């Protein structure tokens with residue numbers, strides 16, 4: 238069992254959680270993920286490490302409430318325990334020698350972008366962070382990002398309620414045009430990553446994306462997480478989650494993410510029925 | 517008429533008069549009924565049936581059956597104890613060589629092993645050794661823990677051994693190490709123990725309760741089990757031996773890397789590796805969805821590619837999830853199929869359709885989902901390296917199989933996750949760990965066995981390898997040599 242030692246609500250649907258997991262905390266690197274199961278009978282879901290402390294034995298992750306498992310998680314608190322936490326999984330993000338880099342975080346992708354941007358700063362990169370959200374209330378981790386030694390922090394919202402009224406691709410394109418980038422890193426919904434990669438392609442700026450295919454074991458055993466990169470099939474969990482954004486088949490990724498929409502809806506509906514019986 | 521020819525030895529003990537009854541059939545559930553649920557297909561002998569079947573054994577002076585078993589269980593003796601009615605003694609004989617009799621009695625390919633070597637098989641039907649083994653194994657499992665045959669744990673040696681993987685190889689190794697008195701921790705990457713016994717072989721063939729009871733027994737013997745630890749990620753091999761302080765390591769991490777064919781359309785929705793399909797259903801219990809949280813796509817027309825046990829299990833599982841039609845697409849003929857005969861027979865009974873001599877060329881789709889498969893007809897040519905006649909493609913013979921789901925049961929290979937982080941471990945060209953017959957690898961103190969050394973094989977071979985390695989580890993720990 239993995240005791241929960243910290244929870245924080247970051248926005249209406251986004252939460253941060255910390256659990257004790259000494260062996261994992263000693264090993265994590267930016268860009269890696271964990272797989273957790275809330276309880277017996279639960280699904281195995283992947284989430285990215287947002288923070289960790291080897292000294293104090295904890296790890297943290299940030300999740301958006303989207304379906305049954307993340308709903309359950311959002312109702313748990315300090316004193317509860319998670320049945321299973323496995324990790325660290327996946328290849329760490331390449332943070333050394335990236336030079337002038339733009340890290341783009343869309344929606345809950347900001348959670349993944351944060352440790353990556355921090356690690357790049359520590360490695361001496363010149364980091365511009367672009368944070369995008371639909372509106373002000375969905376914007377997360379702004380203070381944490383401001384505390385990093387960034388070159389710049391650009392905020393965009395769809396409705397202009399915070400920062401620029403724009404999509405993240407607009408400031409990204411400006412940086413490309415100014416010739417101010419050696420590298421870009423995009424983390425968020427597949428559609429956002431697809432457009433970021435399309436934006437940088439014309440300028441020849443190498444772009445890494447952090448993919449989120451559906452997973453089961455996370456160790457290369459099942460192949461659920463297959464993604465096509467440059468015409469080759471890769472396993473997202475062990476070959477990634479980071480891949481060359483200019484070579485990823487995003488249409489396939491988005492299609493594969495939708496396999497279980499019907500089942501997810503059913504699962505979530507049943508859960509809400511149960512929940513309402515208990516209150 | 518006698519069942520024995522005169523050259524094979526007569527009964528050793530004059531008291532035992534072998535019965536000449538035909539082989540006792542295994543009671544099993546009606547095919548139409550069982551193909552709708554996940555309960556076990558075969559019901560097992562009653563005590564009376566088991567005694568009756570045991571009575572058929574001639575108790576040969578030269579029991580050839582023993583040679584047929586990869587771990588040389590003293591078959592004559594365990595059946596002898598059954599004839600006498602001393603079941604606990606029978607269990608003890610089994611456990612000398614086989615830590616999981618209730619498992620092997622169910623899943624061993626007996627018709628190629630022990631039963632193939634039984635003298636009775638020369639002229640008639642061999643003794644149903646596997647079913648008797650299963651009966652004794654179940655007898656043991658049904659006993660209260662105090663009554664069970666728990667191997668004696670050796671005096672504390674002060675040595676610590678890490679076992680990677682809780683499949684048959686790892687479990688057998690862990691149990692044996694405890695008998696030598698070494699402290700043992702089993703590290704398992706999934707949240708549940710048992711390896712393929714848990715995530716691969718379906719409930720209707722091997723109830724998970726049996727696997728869990730056997731693991732419980734190991735814990736009773738003092739084996740510590742730590743799930744959710746991926747060796748190669750959470751700890752590397754070197755970290756286990758340095759920071760974590762283990763004196764030796766046994767690697768039994770199996771061959772968990774699914775193969776695909778590399779044909780167009782393989783990443784469409786509705787295409788599964790057998791590993792994913794079976795893991796969702798068995799380990800994650802997707803057949804209980806939405807009671808269990810993990811879903812599985814339930815196809816109406818399912819094509820399973822392959823001809824081994826894995827293909828058979830996938831096809832029968834798909835049927836149980838409600839598929840109207842399930843095809844088995846195999847490039848040779850039924851004769852060459854590597855699956856156990858019993859499973860092929862059961863699959864046929866349950867209405868699985870066999871499409872022999874065809875090989876998929878492409879999976880077609882619409883809107884990201886599978887709509888069918890284009891396959892080529894094959895014919896058998898000259899024998900290949902495996903001695904089986906190699907399938908060759910018939911020109912311009914492609915045809916379409918209408919289906920909405922494809923399950924690739926093409927076998928597995930070595931998963932590099934652990935070995936990538938252990939560069940000083942010698943591997944074969946295909947990524948398997950090189951180990952001698954005792955399981956010793958190129959790295960001092962590190963041993964390996966099971967599918968990660970041999971490639972996909974059988975439960976009993978993996979267990980035998982785990983057990984053998986435990987003896988070598990004991991020697992290494994006590995004498996410092998191997």
Ligand SMILES: Cc1cc2nc3c(=O)[nH]c(=O)nc-3n(C[C@H](O)[C@H](O)[C@H](O)COP(=O)(O)OP(=O)(O)OC[C@H]3O[C@@H](n4cnc5c(N)ncnc54)[C@H](O)[C@@H]3O)c2cc1C
Nearest residue numbers: 282283284285300301304305306307449450451452494501
């Ligand atoms: C490597 C990786 C890192 C991720 N990091 C984060 C993160 O830091 N924060 C965050 O909020 N989300 C992250 N995700 C997504 C997160 O795993 C899903 O949101 C979560 O699984 C949803 O579970 P649910 O039961 O609440 O929702 P469901 O209703 O089951 O699913 C909602 C959607 O989530 C996705 N999903 C569902 N099950 C899985 C699964 N087993 N594996 C992957 N995706 C799934 C599907 O696209 C699905 O349509 C990450 C995904 C991956 C692959």
Ligand SMILES: Cc1cc2nc3c(=O)[nH]c(=O)nc-3n(C[C@H](O)[C@H](O)[C@H](O)COP(=O)(O)OP(=O)(O)OC[C@H]3O[C@@H](n4cnc5c(N)ncnc54)[C@H](O)[C@@H]3O)c2cc1C
Nearest residue numbers: 681683684685705711712716747770966967973974975978
């Ligand atoms: C569907 C299916 C049906 C089969 N049917 C039969 C049958 O009827 N009869 C028969 O004799 N054989 C059968 N087999 C083959 C048999 O199951 C295997 O040969 C046997 O299980 C191999 O045992 P093992 O201990 O070497 O590996 P596995 O059973 O694969 O166990 C390995 C374990 O190690 C864990 N692991 C892997 N990597 C790591 C890591 N890095 N860190 C920690 N843990 C790790 C895995 O999660 C797993 O639990 C079948 C196989 C399959 C897939």
Ligand code: SF4
Nearest residue numbers: 585620624629630646
């Ligand atoms: S372990 Fe398998 S091969 Fe050996 S006697 Fe038992 S059933 Fe036969």
Ligand code: SF4
Nearest residue numbers: 573574576581634635
């Ligand atoms: S099982 Fe067959 S070979 Fe073995 S002792 Fe009995 S009759 Fe002889």
Ligand code: FES
Nearest residue numbers: 455457459460474
């Ligand atoms: S999640 Fe199973 S192989 Fe990647």
